Amino acid sequence: MYNPEFYKKGESHGIPYRCLTPKGLKNVLVAGRCISTDEIVQGSTRVQPPCLVTGEAAGMAAVHALKNHKSDVHDVDTDF
Numbered sequence: 380m381y382n383p384e385f386y387k388k389g390e391s392h393g394i395p396y397r398c399l400t401p402k403g404l405k406n407v408l409v410a411g412r413c414i415s416t417d418e419i420v421q422g423s424t425r426v427q428p429p430c431l432v433t434g435e436a437a438g439m440a441a442v443h444a445l446k447n448h449k450s451d452v453h454d455v456d457t458d459f
Contacts, residue, residue: 392420394429396457399437405451406444408437 386392398414401407409415411430423429444452 392423394424394433396436396440396455399433399440400453405453408440408452410434410437
């Protein structure tokens, strides 16, 4: 049985960029409820604010890929 961890007021979890980039698909980004997460985390990511944020992140990743002449969104530098 899974014992969930509860966050204190003001704490939250991050969403890694790799959740937006499906394996085996070149230049495809997913956002909203389509992102890749564990079942436990899905309850937190399927609501509107995280869906909005992942959509913005996917849009920014696409812009960065274009501006930096990357041939694949998997190559976008997320450490800047």
